[in-house]
Structure formats: C-alpha cells, structure tokens
Amino acid sequence: MNILVYLEQNQSGLRRSSLEALTAARLLNANKVVGLLINGSAENVTSAGQHGANIVLTVTNDSLANFQNSVVANVVAQAAKHAECTNVFFSANATGKDLAPRVAVLLEAGLLADCVKLELVSGTIQAVRPVYAGKANAKVRCTTQNTVATLRPNVFTAQKVDGGIASSESYSPEIPSVRSATVSNIVRNEGSIDVAEADIVVSGGRGLRGPENFHLIEELAKSLGGAVGASRAVVDAGWRPHREQVGQTGKTVSPNMYVACAISGAVQHLAGMSSSKVIVAINKDKDAPIFKIADYGIVGDVFEVLPKLTLKISEVVGK
Numbered sequence: 001m002n003i004l005v006y007l008e009q010n011q012s013g014l015r016r017s018s019l020e021a022l023t024a025a026r027l028l029n030a031n032k033v034v035g036l037l038i039n040g041s042a043e044n045v046t047s048a049g050q051h052g053a054n055i056v057l058t059v060t061n062d063s064l065a066n067f068q069n070s071v072v073a074n075v076v077a078q079a080a081k082h083a084e085c086t087n088v089f090f091s092a093n094a095t096g097k098d099l100a101p102r103v104a105v106l107l108e109a110g111l112l113a114d115c116v117k118l119e120l121v122s123g124t125i126q127a128v129r130p131v132y133a134g135k136a137n138a139k140v141r142c143t144t145q146n147t148v149a150t151l152r153p154n155v156f157t158a159q160k161v162d163g164g165i166a167s168s169e170s171y172s173p174e175i176p177s178v179r180s181a182t183v184s185n186i187v188r189n190e191g192s193i194d195v196a197e198a199d200i201v202v203s204g205g206r207g208l209r210g211p212e213n214f215h216l217i218e219e220l221a222k223s224l225g226g227a228v229g230a231s232r233a234v235v236d237a238g239w240r241p242h243r244e245q246v247g248q249t250g251k252t253v254s255p256n257m258y259v260a261c262a263i264s265g266a267v268q269h270l271a272g273m274s275s276s277k278v279i280v281a282i283n284k285d286k287d288a289p290i291f292k293i294a295d296y297g298i299v300g301d302v303f304e305v306l307p308k309l310t311l312k313i314s315e316v317v318g319k
C-alpha cells in the first residue's frame with residue numbers, strides 16, 4: 001500500500017498538520033509514503049523525510065503560485081497515479097476539505113472525511129470519524145480501490161523518524177488550463193496562530209459582553225502561547241472574525257488544552273471542541289452545560305477570574 005500525502009507549507013516550514021498526516025501514513029506501515037510538495041523548499045523536503053516520507057515529489061511551476069483548487073486537485077491526482085499511490089491523505093483543514101473531494105472524484109476513490117483514527121483491517125484503511133456533531137463515532141472504510149482521507153488536525157501526533165531521509169524527485173505534471181484568475185490575495189493576521197492548529201485555544205463567549213473586553217481573552221491566550229477562539233454568538237454579533245469561530249459551523253479544534261470563557265456549551269459549540277485533550281471552563285453559572293464536558297471548571301465571573309489567571313500564568317511562564 002502506497003500513500004501520497006499532500007504537503008502544505010507556511011513561512012516557518014511544513015504545516016504541522018502535514019507532518020501529522022505523514023506520521024499517520026507511516027504508522028499504517030505503508031510500503032511507500034510519498035509527499036507532494038508544490039513550489040516548496042529543500043528544507044521542507046528534509047522535514048518531510050524526518051517525519052516519514054520516503055519520497056517527496058517536488059513540483060515547481062509559477063502557474064501554481066496562486067492556489068486554484070481545481071488545478072491543484074488535478075496535479076494531486078496525477079501525482080498519485082504517477083507514484084502508484086492508491087491512497088491520498090490531506091489534513092482536514094480548509095485546503096484539505098476543498099481538495100479532497102475533487103481528488104476523490106478524479107481518482108474514482110471513496111472519501112474518508114475528518115478521520116480521528118486510522119487502522120489497517122485486512123489490508124484496507126478503516127477510519128473512525130465523529131458524526132452527529134461529535135455525539136457518536138462511526139467506523140468507516142471505502143469499498144473502492146482508491147481511498148482519499150482527510151485527517152483532523154491536532155489528533156494524530158507528528159513524530160520524527162530516527163534518521164528519516166526522503167529522496168527528492170522533481171515531477172512535472174500537466175498543468176490544466178485555469179478558468180479563473182486570482183485578482184488579489186489578502187493575508188489577514190499573518191503570524192497569528194490558526195485556531196485549528198493551535199496547541200492551546202482560549203475562546204470567549206457572549207458573557208464577555210462586548211468586543212472591548214476580548215483583550216482579556218487575548219491576554220490569557222498570549223500568556224499561554226495559544227490562539228484566540230470564539231463562540232458563534234460572538235462572531236454573529238461582529239465582535240470577532242469568523243475565522244476564530246469554533247463549532248459546527250466554524251472550525252473543529254483538538255488542542256491539548258481548550259479554555260472556554262463565558263461560553264454556555266451549546267451542542268453546536270461542543271461539536272467543534274469536544275475532542276480537545278483537556279477542557280477548562282470558566283462560567284458564572286454552575287449549571288452551564290460546558291461544565292459537563294470540562295476536565296477543570298471555575299465557577300466565577302470572567303472579569304474577576306481572567307486577569308488573575310493571566311497574571312499568575314505570566315508569572316509562571318515568564319511572558
């Protein structure tokens with residue numbers, strides 16, 4: 001079984017979610033783990049090798065500089081055929097969710113979406129994926145020869161392989177004609193941590209009373225080195241941008257620690273964060289549903305608790 005992993009990069013190298021996908025592919029004992037890197041650097045090839053890629057196909061082409069989903073999906077499908085990979089892995093982030101179904105169609109493959117566990121059963125990949133907004137888990141597998149899977153970020157741990165080195169192979173796929181043009185790219189909040197990939201997420205809800213009080217959330221997130229998240233109530237009110245929304249109609253997060261501040265814990269919010277490893281809730285209502293899934297809870301007023309907590313954490317970690 002050969003697995004192709006679509007590699008994503010940012011300013012600091014390969015995205016952690018891509019390293020997680022490489023590790024997951026390696027742990028399935030694939031004969032060959034092939035990374036696909038578009039317009040990437042030699043350092044990123046090295047990093048892919050350290051995390052389990054045997055080969056990295058490097059595609060260098062200016063016409064791929066601006067991400068066009070239909071074009072990139074076509075390139076990924078060609079690369080999978082070229083490398084004889086019957087399985088293709090993506091991260092279940094915005095890019096992966098965009099590309100995976102397109103690639104699945106091109107390869108006539110089944111799609112395993114938002115996987116939180118993968119195993120081999122009789123030589124076939126079997127996945128566990130949350131369903132009904134995280135209320136249950138389904139075990140799924142494809143009956144097709146080819147399989148495309150998206151892996152929920154922060155669930156599979158990225159691990160380095162001792163002495164892992166990938167051979168780099170330059171690959172020149174046919175680039176299909178582009179039917180749309182990118183007019184401009186707007187990069188917002190460059191450098192800030194994406195809530196879906198953060199190790200620690202501190203989220204604020206309607207109990208914060210207004211956008212002017214979100215500095216309390218930002219300060220706690222900063223002291224912990226985490227990202228800021230928000231409930232939909234807050235995003236709908238225009239207090240915070242949609243990219244920070246956690247939940248059924250926002251992002252799904254699985255950080256090591258999720259701190260829910262003045263968030264009631266509606267089922268649609270839980271759908272996006274219940275797979276977090278440790279959940280901390282701060283709410284003045286001791287009966288708030290969020291406490292049902294919290295590992296640690298503080299019954300208190302965020303306006304009193306957050307400044308004290310931030311101060312204490314800053315003292316401990318020295319930020």
Ligand SMILES: Cc1cc2nc3c(=O)[nH]c(=O)nc-3n(C[C@H](O)[C@H](O)[C@H](O)COP(=O)(O)OP(=O)(O)OC[C@H]3O[C@@H](n4cnc5c(N)ncnc54)[C@H](O)[C@@H]3O)c2cc1C
Nearest residue numbers: 205206207231232233247248249250262264268269284302
């Ligand atoms: C189809 C659909 C999709 C949805 N998708 C999402 C989604 O993706 N994400 C999402 O979050 N929601 C989603 N929702 C909305 C969801 O149902 C809730 O309305 C929303 O999560 C509530 O946000 P909240 O917890 O911030 O606000 P509230 O429910 O109003 O809760 C505020 C909480 O703050 C506490 N509080 C108030 N003041 C203080 C204080 N001073 N100190 C401490 N605690 C205090 C209160 O006790 C309360 O528990 C969706 C709803 C629908 C119908």
